[in-house]
Amino acid sequence: MLVMGLALAGCAAHNAATHSAYENVLRPGDDLNSLLARAGLNETERREVVLGLHGNLGPDIVQPGHVLTVRRLGTTQEWVEVALDMGVGGIVTVEVRDDGSFIGMAPPDMDGNEVAVRLDLTGDVSSSVANAGLPRTVAAELQEVLDRYAILDGYRLPGGSIDLVYREPQAVGAIDTSPIQFASVDVAGDRYEIIRTDAPERGEFAVYRNEQPIIALGLPIEDAPITSTFGGRRHPIYGSARMHSGVDFDADYGDPVSAAGDGEVSFVGWSGGLGNTVRVDHGYGITTVYAHLQSFESGLAEGDSILQGETVGTVGSTGVATGSHLHYEVRVDGRATDPLDESSWNAALASESPPSHTRMLLDAFRGMLEDVF
Numbered sequence: 001m002l003v004m005g006l007a008l009a010g011c012a013a014h015n016a017a018t019h020s021a022y023e024n025v026l027r028p029g030d031d032l033n034s035l036l037a038r039a040g041l042n043e044t045e046r047r048e049v050v051l052g053l054h055g056n057l058g059p060d061i062v063q064p065g066h067v068l069t070v071r072r073l074g075t076t077q078e079w080v081e082v083a084l085d086m087g088v089g090g091i092v093t094v095e096v097r098d099d100g101s102f103i104g105m106a107p108p109d110m111d112g113n114e115v116a117v118r119l120d121l122t123g124d125v126s127s128s129v130a131n132a133g134l135p136r137t138v139a140a141e142l143q144e145v146l147d148r149y150a151i152l153d154g155y156r157l158p159g160g161s162i163d164l165v166y167r168e169p170q171a172v173g174a175i176d177t178s179p180i181q182f183a184s185v186d187v188a189g190d191r192y193e194i195i196r197t198d199a200p201e202r203g204e205f206a207v208y209r210n211e212q213p214i215i216a217l218g219l220p221i222e223d224a225p226i227t228s229t230f231g232g233r234r235h236p237i238y239g240s241a242r243m244h245s246g247v248d249f250d251a252d253y254g255d256p257v258s259a260a261g262d263g264e265v266s267f268v269g270w271s272g273g274l275g276n277t278v279r280v281d282h283g284y285g286i287t288t289v290y291a292h293l294q295s296f297e298s299g300l301a302e303g304d305s306i307l308q309g310e311t312v313g314t315v316g317s318t319g320v321a322t323g324s325h326l327h328y329e330v331r332v333d334g335r336a337t338d339p340l341d342e343s344s345w346n347a348a349l350a351s352e353s354p355p356s357h358t359r360m361l362l363d364a365f366r367g368m369l370e371d372v373f
Helices: 032-038 043-057 125-130 136-148 342-349 356-372
Strands: 002-008 018-025 067-073 079-085 091-097 102-120 161-167 180-187 190-196 205-209 212-214 226-228 231-234 241-244 247-250 256-258 263-270 276-281 286-296 311-315 325-332 335-337
Touching (some): 032 067, 043 079, 043 091, 102 125, 125 136, 136 161, 136 180, 161 356, 190 356, 212 342, 263 286, 276 311, 325 342
Antiparallel strands (some): 067 079, 091 102, 102 161, 161 180, 205 212, 231 241, 247 325, 256 311, 263 276, 276 286, 286 311, 286 325
C-alpha cells in the first residue's frame, strides 16, 4: 500500500488585477440572482452564472452558510469571477465576460489534507480493505459502497487495485470522519470510479463503470414473497387480461416500505387505481413507484432527497387492490420495465456519461493520482 498526502485544486484563475469585490455569507431565504444583482452583475451575467452553478451542480447547491464572492477581473474589468465557498464541499468558481458570454467553470478547490492511497486486492475484498491500514471510517465506507454497487462481484481475486482519496480530520482530536472523496477500482479490464457528489438528491456517491453511470436499486421490502410478477396476467378484480407494470410483494398492513435507491421524491399522493403512491426519481430517466400504501412517511414531500433504505411509507391496500400488498415499479423514461431485471434499467444508462461538472472533478482526481502513482 502506498500513501501520500495531496491537495486538489480546480482550474487556475486568470492572472489579472481585481478591480472590485463583493462578499456575502448566505442566509436562509437569500436568492442567488438578487445577491448577484446587489454585487453589480448585469442581467446577462447573472443568467450565465446561475445557469453555470445550477446547471452543473443542481438547483439546491446554494445553501445558507455558503460564502459568495464576486470579483471584477482584467485590466478593464472585462470579466467577472463568482466563487461559491461550500465549506467542506470546497470552492467552485464561474467566470463570464462582461457581455455575459460564458468563459468557464472550475471544479471545487478542495484545500485540505487529502490523502491518496493505493491498495492491492489480495485474497478477498474484506481482508484487502481491512488490512490496508485505512482509518476505520474510510474502510467501512469503502466496503459499503463496494458491496452496495456489487463492484467486485464476479471478479476473480487476487488481482486489481484501488486508488483512493480521502480527507483527514484537520484538528488534533477531531472526530474521525475521514470522508472518501474519490476511488478508482481497476480489475480485469474494467474501471469503476466512485466520486462524492455535490448533489445530495442523488445520494452521497456517483458511481461509473468505464465512464457509464451505475444505479444501485435494491428491493423495497426484504424477504417478502412476490405474488405477481411483471408482464401479462389476468387482473384479479376486473378478470380481463392486462399488463402488470410491476411486481407485487405480499406483506402485512403497516409493514415499512423503503426507497429502492438514492434519489429525489417526485410524487407523494393519491394516484387513481394505485391509491396512495410515492414516486422517486433516481436520475437518468429512472423512476421507482411504490403503490397501494396505507400511509406515507411522516413529513415526506415532493422534492425531498432520499437515500436507499429510508422509509417512504407503509403497506396497505388503497386504490384498486384485493388485500394488503406493495405494488412496485421501475420506469425508464416513463416506460414500465421489469423491476427484477437489472439489465432493463442498465440498458437505459448505456448512452449516458458523467455531467460536465462531475467530468471536471473526475479529470482533476485522475490527474492528481497519475502524478502521485
